[in-house]
Amino acid sequence: xxxxxxxxxxxxxxxxxxxxxxxxxxxxxxxxxxxxxxxxxxxxxxxxxxxxxxxxxxxxxxxxxxxxxxxxxxxxxxxxxxxxxxxxxxxxxxxxxxxxxxxxxxxxxxxxxxxxxxxxxxxx
Amino acid sequence: xxxxxxxxxxxxxxxxxxxxxxxxxxxxxxxxxxxxxxxxxxxxxxxxxxxxxxxxxxxxxxxxxxxxxxxxxxxxxxxxxxxxxxxxxxxxxxxxxxxxxxxxxxxxxxxxxxxxxxxxxxxxxxxxxxxxxxxxxxxxxxxxxxxxxxxxxxxxxxxxxxxxxxxxxxxxxxxxxxxxxxxxxxxxxxxxxxxxxxxxxxxxxxxxxxxxxxxxxxxxxxxxxxxxxxxxxxxxxxxxxxxxxxxxxxxxxxxxxxxxxxxxxxxxxxxxxxxxxxxxxxxx
Numbered sequence: 003x004x005x006x007x008x009x010x011x012x013x014x015x016x017x018x019x020x021x022x023x024x025x026x027x028x029x030x031x032x033x034x035x036x037x038x039x040x041x042x043x044x045x046x047x048x049x050x051x052x053x054x055x056x057x058x059x060x061x062x063x064x065x066x067x068x069x070x071x072x073x074x075x076x077x078x079x080x081x082x083x084x085x086x087x088x089x090x091x092x093x094x095x096x097x098x099x100x101x102x103x104x105x106x107x108x109x110x111x112x113x114x115x116x117x118x119x120x121x122x123x124x125x126x
Numbered sequence: 127x128x129x130x131x132x133x134x135x136x137x138x139x140x141x142x143x144x145x146x147x148x149x150x151x152x153x154x155x156x157x158x159x160x161x162x163x164x165x166x167x168x169x170x171x172x173x174x175x176x177x178x179x180x181x182x183x184x185x186x187x188x189x190x191x192x193x194x195x196x197x198x199x200x201x202x203x204x205x206x207x208x209x210x211x212x213x214x215x216x217x218x219x220x221x222x223x224x225x226x227x228x229x230x231x232x233x234x235x236x237x238x239x240x241x242x243x244x245x246x247x248x249x250x251x252x253x254x255x256x257x258x259x260x261x262x263x264x265x266x267x268x269x270x271x272x273x274x275x276x277x278x279x280x281x282x283x284x285x286x287x288x289x290x291x292x293x294x295x296x297x298x299x300x301x302x303x304x305x306x307x308x309x310x311x312x313x314x315x316x317x318x319x320x321x322x323x324x325x326x327x328x329x330x331x332x333x334x335x336x337x338x339x340x341x342x343x344x345x346x347x348x349x350x351x352x353x354x355x356x357x358x359x360x361x362x363x364x365x366x367x368x369x370x371x372x373x374x375x376x377x378x379x380x381x382x383x384x385x386x387x388x389x390x391x392x393x394x395x396x397x398x399x400x401x402x403x404x405x406x407x408x409x410x
Contacts, residue, residue, distance in 0.1 A: 009320075051323055052302065
């Protein structure tokens, strides 16, 4: 498991952590039932506060990615396949939004992007 | 017991300083940093908690109990690190250890020896021969060797090099792996706190400025920078602290939206560090 936290980023640390764990779950690197590090253990490893780690886990729990069993720890929750697909699509959508924004900054036209995408689809 | 440490309306008056009804509380399982400039009242507050000074008013509860009525029982469960050396200079570490150990019901020699070797301290050294850093290590070893539930430290990291300060942070993390234990420490080295602290209590001139979770604090403050032409008297008033030069200004705010609305892209907005918050709030 790999989590890297940047102290100089504008993104809050709890969000960096929850995003990275979410990513690992969506990519299947973390599977249903996998035990996550304890909140206090992770705080020590990453040298951040317990509250920050707790908040990251709370977010993940709220979104249904993990489950916490009192006294046992936090596990990766079983994911509804359909929901999972939807979440992955949302990630792609977010990335595309970024592409669209950057393109508009450069005054690229839709057709140019489409052309780029076409080539990349064949190459990658 | 909901709070491991509770300070309510605490008052203490000296000839030229007043601790003005301060209140804050700490839950078990967390670390609270106590910050403020020199002379703000940090050491006084800690001495009052430890009943080394007599309070003029208010209430202090440790482990849910009155700190004077249950003083003996409470102190048995507190690991205390002073900012000064309170040990007999002519004794060796071992001799001093024997005296201190007898005060604590849960003294743990094995633990103490472990810290002696981790901190590279020779038990046969006379205390007077120890450097400032070594004395601090010795105090820490004592504080951590009787299974205390609350660690209270007055400026434990001042005078220590960054390498050892990191080492201390690691030890503190080890302590709070147990979610019933808490740590309360004063410091003016805010970078240590920026990592480890769950809560920050900021005291200035005998008054509490805030006592809040660190994440909330860092989210609510920001530094705004811009050119001199943007400032007028009404804008100046909106800053909690402001530094102006010929080339521009830098100011602290807790109302970021206001500046975004009024100035948009014309100002640069950066995250405020605890040090920024402390310096700008004190200086104004």
